[in-house]
Amino acid sequence: MTSLTQHIEALLFTAGEAVTFSDLSQLLNVPEEQIKKALEELSAELQHHGLALVTTNTHAQLVTSQEVAEFLAQFAEEGGNELSKAAMETLSVIAYKGPISRYDIDSIRGVDSRRMIRQLLLRGLLRQIRTSGKASLYDISEDALMHLGITKKEELPEFENLSRSEDIDRLVTQEK
Amino acid sequence: MYLFALDVSTITWYALGMQFALPEVKIEQYEGPYDLLVELAKKEQISLSEINLKNLTDSFLQYIKEHEIDTEIIGSFLVVASTLLLIKVRQMVPSQKTEEEEEISDLQYRLSQYEKFRAIAEVLHARWNAKPLLPAHYFAEGEFQERAETGMPNITSEQIAGALQHLINRIPPAPQPSAHLVQRGRSMKDILALFQDRLATAKKLIFQDTVRGSTRQEQAVSFLAVLEMARKNSVRLEQDGAFSTLTVHKI
Numbered sequence: 001m002t003s004l005t006q007h008i009e010a011l012l013f014t015a016g017e018a019v020t021f022s023d024l025s026q027l028l029n030v031p032e033e034q035i036k037k038a039l040e041e042l043s044a045e046l047q048h049h050g051l052a053l054v055t056t057n058t059h060a061q062l063v064t065s066q067e068v069a070e071f072l073a074q075f076a077e078e079g080g081n082e083l084s085k086a087a088m089e090t091l092s093v094i095a096y097k098g099p100i101s102r103y104d105i106d107s108i109r110g111v112d113s114r115r116m117i118r119q120l121l122l123r124g125l126l127r128q129i130r131t132s133g134k135a136s137l138y139d140i141s142e143d144a145l146m147h148l149g150i151t152k153k154e155e156l157p158e159f160e161n162l163s164r165s166e167d168i169d170r171l172v173t174q175e176k
Numbered sequence: 177m178y179l180f181a182l183d184v185s186t187i188t189w190y191a192l193g194m195q196f197a198l199p200e201v202k203i204e205q206y207e208g209p210y211d212l213l214v215e216l217a218k219k220e221q222i223s224l225s226e227i228n229l230k231n232l233t234d235s236f237l238q239y240i241k242e243h244e245i246d247t248e249i250i251g252s253f254l255v256v257a258s259t260l261l262l263i264k265v266r267q268m269v270p271s272q273k274t275e276e277e278e279e280i281s282d283l284q285y286r287l288s289q290y291e292k293f294r295a296i297a298e299v300l301h302a303r304w305n306a307k308p309l310l311p312a313h314y315f316a317e318g319e320f321q322e323r324a325e326t327g328m329p330n331i332t333s334e335q336i337a338g339a340l341q342h343l344i345n346r347i348p349p350a351p352q353p354s355a356h357l358v359q360r361g362r363s364m365k366d367i368l369a370l371f372q373d374r375l376a377t378a379k380k381l382i383f384q385d386t387v388r389g390s391t392r393q394e395q396a397v398s399f400l401a402v403l404e405m406a407r408k409n410s411v412r413l414e415q416d417g418a419f420s421t422l423t424v425h426k427i
Contacts, residue, residue, distance in 0.1 A: 054309060066307065075315065110210035110211075148308075
């Protein structure tokens with residue numbers, strides 16, 4: 001383990017919540033590319049540990065690992081925090097196709113998704129990426145990944161199939 | 177997106193005082209026209225081919241007619257309805273228009289793509305919170321195996337009244353006006369005389385007993401008087417520690 005990965009691990013532990021790559025980059029005075037690399041290294045180091053690293057395109061967070069999830073579930077309260085069918089459908093589209101605009105989400109679901117997006121944002125399950133002059137893009141948050149018991153979206157079932165599907169890309173780009 | 181089929185007769189709402197029952201809402205969940213079509217096809221146990229879509233047109237239109245669809249999403253239902261009608265018309269009056277052809281195949285294509293996400297959403301729904309990864313401090317407040325209270329806490333109006341009474345009791349009394357005439361306390365001379373009188377009959381006095389019930393000012397003056405007597409060697413003071421019993425011995 002390099003000192004950079006150690007320092008990232010320590011920062012993430014003390015933060016206790018998700019930290020952006022750019023914050024890590026600033027705190028450690030290291031370019032973001034190197035941060036991402038070190039995060040991958042840390043993630044590999046943590047294999048078979050009780051802790052794991054959850055990462056999205058922008059954030060990293062130290063959480064309990066999949067291996068202890070079942071063990072911990074006995075202490076955690078069950079149920080609650082359920083998502084409606086519509087919300088889950090919207091979240092699924094975003095999880096596989098994100099970062100994605102509302103327009104494209106609507107296009108796949110065939111229906112206006114504004115209210116669902118608002119709901120998911122309020123529950124911290126989405127991240128909104130704003131770029132001036134462009135429509136906001138939405139992506140799944142680390143919180144949502146944690147609820148699903150995975151550390152990155154590539155672990156979603158059939159991720160390759162659904163995220164890279166040219167069929168779906170045809171669908172979302174033809175109306176742009 | 178929900179379509180709320182709200183049955184007003186099932187709503188019970190007693191806004192009487194603080195008691196009310198939450199309304200019962202009957203919800204039929206169709207997230208959108210695609211969802212409705214997929215569901216209709218499921219019920220009929222058919223695939224979503226063009227021929228089958230035609231057969232679903234009636235039930236689709238019936239659904240729109242019978243349910244109050246949210247204005248935010250009604251448009252998307254109408255778009256699909258028009259395409260379904262187009263399919264129906266085309267089968268009755270065959271035409272070769274490629275534009276229509278495109279519209280119909282586009283709907284079929286969209287439905288097939290939508291079905292993939294609809295299916296995966298069900299998979300994710302089953303995984304949701306099944307084996308969650310937990311953040312730091314998840315159990316920080318001793319939440320191990322303790323279920324959080326959900327919904328309205330079980331509070332009676334008596335408890336609220338009791339809490340209010342408790343709060344009222346804790347309100348400090350109104351301050352005494354600071355600018356008014358107070359009776360002037362006894363002077364140092366008076367108090368010195370008083371102590372000397374008492375010590376004429378007793379060998380020792382407990383200071384705290386002599387000032388019990390007097391005003392703060394008088395207590396202070398008495399204390400000064402005792403110190404004064406000690407300075408003049410007419411008494412000896414004895415105290416074990418700060419704020420403990422102060423005994424005044426006659427010498």
